[in-house]
Amino acid sequence: MEKIKLLIVDDHRILVAGLKKLFENSATVQVTDVAFSGKECRSAIIKELPDVILLDINLPDASGIDLCKEIKSQHPEIKIVALSSFNEYAIVRRMLENGASGYVVKNAMPEEIKMSVEMAANNASFLCEEIDLLMRKRSKNPIWLTPREKELLKLIVDGFTNHEIAEKMFLGVETINSYRKNLLIKLGAKNTAILVRMALEEKLV
Amino acid sequence: MEKIKLLIVDDHRILVAGLKKLFENSATVQVTDVAFSGKECRSAIIKELPDVILLDINLPDASGIDLCKEIKSQHPEIKIVALSSFNEYAIVRRMLENGASGYVVKNAMPEEIKMSVEMAANNASFLCEEIDLLMRKRSKNPIWLTPREKELLKLIVDGFTNHEIAEKMFLGVETINSYRKNLLIKLGAKNTAILVRMALEEKLV
DNA sequence: TAAGAATACCCCCAAAAAGGGGTTTTTCAA
């Protein structure tokens, strides 16, 4: 049986070196090429069609999420394992929606990374422990907002300021302030932009 | 032939009075009821099923956009004409998506309002001139962002602050600031929340 | 070659949001 042809795509040279080392003596996987950017990744695919790609999500010249979609649409037979330092639900979900076979955080155990590549090559999907946990937790505990919080979120998404919202809801501005800060914590959002994105993407409104 | 049964829903009493007056001597339309809130609107529908509803988008207790969807799902046979002071593309689009038959701005010509009700009753759709123009313009000139602006918008949607974006793009914070303000003007967005919503809804990123 | 975009930069300042602490009242279910 032939070895799995693996293409590594990541702009962190050190990490790439570590990954190459990891597969150096592998009986099943062979690193055929590495790429440090989206552009290089595309060339590498043309040069030699890999079975699996370990794809970083944060490339200097492209979003891994988009790149994944692009690759899968052109070469559905290539399996993609996302490699990322983020453990954000929305990002994982979008990667999987775009056809990724696996998702591994960069500080995962080496065994997990090996495993993910082999599972992907065998048409299985794999999430590293941390991500697996995250996804399970989320699917068991879908975000639950109180009616008042939903109301507020909707108005935020509609672009109203705290002041305007306070008027609309017949509440004090300070109250809106508290609710808003609470929403950020509850949804794990850093700011309004993420809040709006989550509200729309997860149809909370 | 029976007259078209019209329900007027708007919290501005004066405007409602004006609308009632407008249809007073109409041979084809009869105002069967008026409502000043979403709640009253629901009751009015139950009391007497109208053929057409002239529905204000900004009600004190409900969003006209949601109310429209709600009414259409419960009574698909009722035609809804949106009445609004906004001439925002996104709002119009969402109203139409939610089943509205027409969209008239409040300062439209009386003839246009009459027309919209009659057209709606006859299963046709109607947009007042101003809105019609807006929609045509938009469909001919889809929003065009420069590569740099797209890049920035993407990072805003990803929740980065100006400071973080400046670092990522190797630019000064003031530059990002200018770009950002430009984006708001270009897209006609009031703030980050609307910006993010437009970016996602219109797939600008 | 001159006008027009696009790109990148700068200032001041006000408004809004975010981060951190709280308190009180109401509501609802165990």
Place this chain on the structure above:
DNA sequence: TTGAAAAACCCCTTTTTGGGGGTATTCTTA
């Protein structure tokens, strides 16, 4: 009936954003 959760409110501070002005290159295209 007593807690816990939800709802409403308050203060202080810093950071971020938005609103208003600009300027200087480069690049493109009429």
